[in-house]
Amino acid sequence: MVLLNALLFFAAMPISASENVASKMIETEAGELILSQTLVVNSNIEKVWEAYTTSSGWQSWAAPKAEIELKVAGTIKTHYGPDKSIGDPGTITLNIVNYVPFKALTLQAQLSEHWPNIMKEDAENLMNLIVFEELSNDRVKINSYGVGYRNLPEYLELMNYFIPANESLLEKLKNYVEK
Secondary structure, three states: OHHHHHHHHHHHOOOOOOOOEEEEEEEOOOOEEEEEEEEEEOOOHHHHHHHHHOHHHHHHHOOOEEEEEOOOOOEEEEEOOOOOOOOOOOOEEEEEEEEEOOOEEEEEEOOOOOOOHHHHHOHHHOEEEEEEEEEEOOEEEEEEEEEEEEOOHHHHHHHHHHHHHHHHHHHHHHHHHHO
16 A cells, blocks of 8 residues: 555656656556656657658667568567667567557567566566647647556666656657757
8 A cells, every 4th residue: 555655646746857758657447557758749740650660760769770560560670789780689679569650559569588577477468559649730749658567666666767768768759850
């Protein structure tokens, strides 16, 4: 109960370190946790969608190496190593669960042995839903929802890494699509 009360207090407060990204934890009635992160960019929906769904777009803001096969059951594969290639150890693979062009994209990471055990136990439930909302011809709201987390100290500790890491990545996206 103490953890739940601490989380409710935590969820009620803004937890963003970024001035452009609003981050918060949401607890569902089932006791699951959702990491909600929102960003508004001054760009058109086509450029934002291209940034998320093409290899060249992804390489422009997220990772130096990327291969994307945009389709249901497709993948986004990235590598951050300067001397590495896609497929080498350290390649990150995100499965594309589903998508609606210019509206939504659901991703699920393939967890390697380097991920925390708690996440490996919950791998089938962990997903990222990204919703794109066109506010005007040159403004897009991006809502990212990390779902499948449990109300456990291990997940709250992981949020100390995920929140600022995701915010930093979203800042890079903003810089890319606004230039």
